[in-house]
Amino acid sequence: MLRFSIQRSARAVFRAGASSGALLPRSFAPSLTSAMRIPNSLQYSTKLPPKLTSESYPNIERLASFKKLAADDMTFFRSILSESEILLATEDEDLALFNEDWMRKYKGQSKVVLRPKKVEQVAQILKYCNEQKLAVVPQGGNTGLVGGSVPVFDEIVLSLTQLNKIREFDPVSGILKCDAGVILENADSFLAQHGYVFPLDLGAKGSCHVGGVVATNAGGLRLLRYGSLHGTVLGLEVVLPNGEILNSMNALRKDNTGYDLKQLFIGSEGTIGVITGVSILTPPRPKAINVSFLGVDSYEAVQKVFVQAKQELSEILSAFEFMDLNSQNLARKHLKDVPHPLEDEYPFYILIETSGSNKEHDDTKLEAFLEKAMEDGTVLDGVVAQDETELRNLWEWRESIPESSQAGGGVYKYDVSLPLKDLYSLVEAANEKLNEQGLLSETDAAKPVISAVGYGHVGDGNLHLNVAVREYTKDVEKALEPFVYEFISSKNGSISAEHGLGFQKRNYIGYSKNDQEIKMIKQLKSLYDPNAILNPYKYV
């Protein structure tokens, strides 16, 4: 099904020493589509259902201060919600879709899912739960990677799925206002009709919600070009744990009147409020996109190419991704008959994307940059996509790594920030550690770990370390944690660049944040959620 048709003639253009002709990409439709991305929440990362979180982590106890769901609670919920807005667990239906995370590492035991269609209902639900001390997990598309969006015990799931309307779009300013439950891809498709683009893109775009990416402060693939959500989100509508509604949806691009409250909720992972509406500034949709896939011989070369790309491609550079050989080997297995973009093997690969308003100019800039990089020997081989299909296929070799990593059974995912020079050293250290402990073998099925691979957004100092395993075992977890976190801390990195803390990293914030910061984070949690009903057992 997946065709891959890079023309070898085009490929030759960027072979070291070859002359650069007029073989740059033909024009193609300006937008990426999302072939082979996660189509919906029903597709889990692995087919093995997870154990209950309470069994996997027996040292975590249900907080006694929380009330257990009772008949009178259901009477209240039924008084404000319709039939279709309440899902109840039955003997045949354990609400797995809402209790299990996408990676199938965690499983909660919630008996009820509330799916309100109005902000006022969200406010009523939270007010009631706060008064009754009923714990609540806000849930968007449930594509999170740290177990942050599923219950740990019997928390009520508050799903934003049915709060899913585009509210308003202004084609002069580019400001989009929408409900939190709008699926990211739907928001982007809507914007495409008006010549604009959502300033964030990520693999889960077909399932994840706009509100969810804001609550997670997702970074994704376009951060290099459009910056973080802290800069692009203009206003939020948030329901606080006590049911009060904080509304800054009318905010304009510039407003310096008072503390910028909305910022606290960007990346708060549903622990101090439930985001119900988002106002965001969207940039004009690029008219031309180029993608190039390169082979280099060291991580030093990756860094060198990055500096060159920033200088030469500057305002049109929209993605700079690197992948190690192991990650491509996993992808090769997963994508089976598809030929790799580059014939020979290289220790590192780079994907460069440019997005601009003038195809001819972008081609010239990319050509000049690649010529230079080939001439000085930094880049050893490379191809440039000639049409949109090729462009998608090149991206596929980057975007299929997460799925390829878990295809053998499961995957431990670490999403970290490190100073650029130290970025890859974590992958080397992890491999060494797993090897030392005799846990790693690509071929020996008796070993739990298949491969530890590294890839990510060099432009943002963001590394994804994926440890592909045949099964989740305590041995592997013990070898990796806190080792990985200690390593990151020793380099002044962040233990979570974009996935968040959730359940997985709740105990490890101390590796990224100092005591003063943690104290102030806890202080804010107590300020807004004194009964701690929102997303308990997580974050901090």
Added chain:
Amino acid sequence: MLRFSIQRSARAVFRAGASSGALLPRSFAPSLTSAMRIPNSLQYSTKLPPKLTSESYPNIERLASFKKLAADDMTFFRSILSESEILLATEDEDLALFNEDWMRKYKGQSKVVLRPKKVEQVAQILKYCNEQKLAVVPQGGNTGLVGGSVPVFDEIVLSLTQLNKIREFDPVSGILKCDAGVILENADSFLAQHGYVFPLDLGAKGSCHVGGVVATNAGGLRLLRYGSLHGTVLGLEVVLPNGEILNSMNALRKDNTGYDLKQLFIGSEGTIGVITGVSILTPPRPKAINVSFLGVDSYEAVQKVFVQAKQELSEILSAFEFMDLNSQNLARKHLKDVPHPLEDEYPFYILIETSGSNKEHDDTKLEAFLEKAMEDGTVLDGVVAQDETELRNLWEWRESIPESSQAGGGVYKYDVSLPLKDLYSLVEAANEKLNEQGLLSETDAAKPVISAVGYGHVGDGNLHLNVAVREYTKDVEKALEPFVYEFISSKNGSISAEHGLGFQKRNYIGYSKNDQEIKMIKQLKSLYDPNAILNPYKYV
């Protein structure tokens, strides 16, 4: 002194109907310099010294809870600071430089200025003042426009002037770390040496501090291109009122571990903490800058040109400023013998700047855009700068408006955000109101108001309404306030786009923020500054 040498031949290129030749700008050095910007804090907006704020606003009383500075306090300050770090008022020296704001609208009565050189000293000072309930005003370059950086009564001035070191710069990532007291222009000059640019530029760059612009969340001239400080600031070092130091200077580009605390201090105007260090992501310095100055016949045409510019110039568009005829008439008077860029008069003028990495490409894009805009009749006349001198001179006609506005005696400045379509209606409404009340005349020296002019950053929905006056009078203030704020509120705008609230707008936050927001803002103020010692009588 100010030369102005736009070549009329170049000008002709963009006359409606004229053919577009090869007369685009020659190459020039890539950076703007700051000719004729405010050179230092000693140059006030007006030569008339202000009355004491306590006399101008007799209804505001000094808070009795604050201790008055006593001998034992000075003993403590002398124990931690050297001679050069303490300035005391004497009979001959009333510390006017620190007590008066740049606009000379406000004057405090502080008797002591502390100018520590180390963060630890700042912490010791605040801890002591908090315990003793001594009120403190943090002060950067004192270029603020809302009276936020000067004392109202006898508050101690905590000046960051001597905390002025560049700490670190990483030429691969572009991350700059510096003390809060580094002058913006110095930071930018330092970055220029490494091929980078500070992602913010404003008229006061020769005096204002990096910490000050962060505390104010200044927007300035490059926001359209590089986004707001909420996106570019990566970490801060902040001393809290109790003397605790919040340090996130090690933050990387991406870090999703806990609430993004630093965001609260961006735009907090020194009310909950004193910023002592800033870590900021800086972009590569553009290699090519073009500036074009255009004449159009209506505000509708301004909007139309803006949409066209976003589409055509897209990633290289770095400024889109508009000015009305009245603002240019004031500038004409002020710049005296300098000929205006455009021979004929137009109701509105537009300044467009592009910043890119390839001069030839940028020229082509700008040329195509201008050709189109001339052909369809939206733009009636225009010039493009041919070299850096001309470029600076074109900017001068935009940047000299603030000085021109106050040259006749003084100026009431309103810096607001409005939905784009309503942006100019405020200027029309203000003129009408001042006319109705018989306060306005360009020629009659008996009238207090000379002219009410509008200009600003269309790209950000940010209007500057300047009411040029012969003197500050209660009549004018009463005609304008709360009228201006009510008008803005009725259009869902912001009463302060970038200048902040400070003293001037302390009572007007309700026009931009709803009750829930104000409640939460006050809650945070109480949380971090329970004794309210930091920058009292201001903000909220």
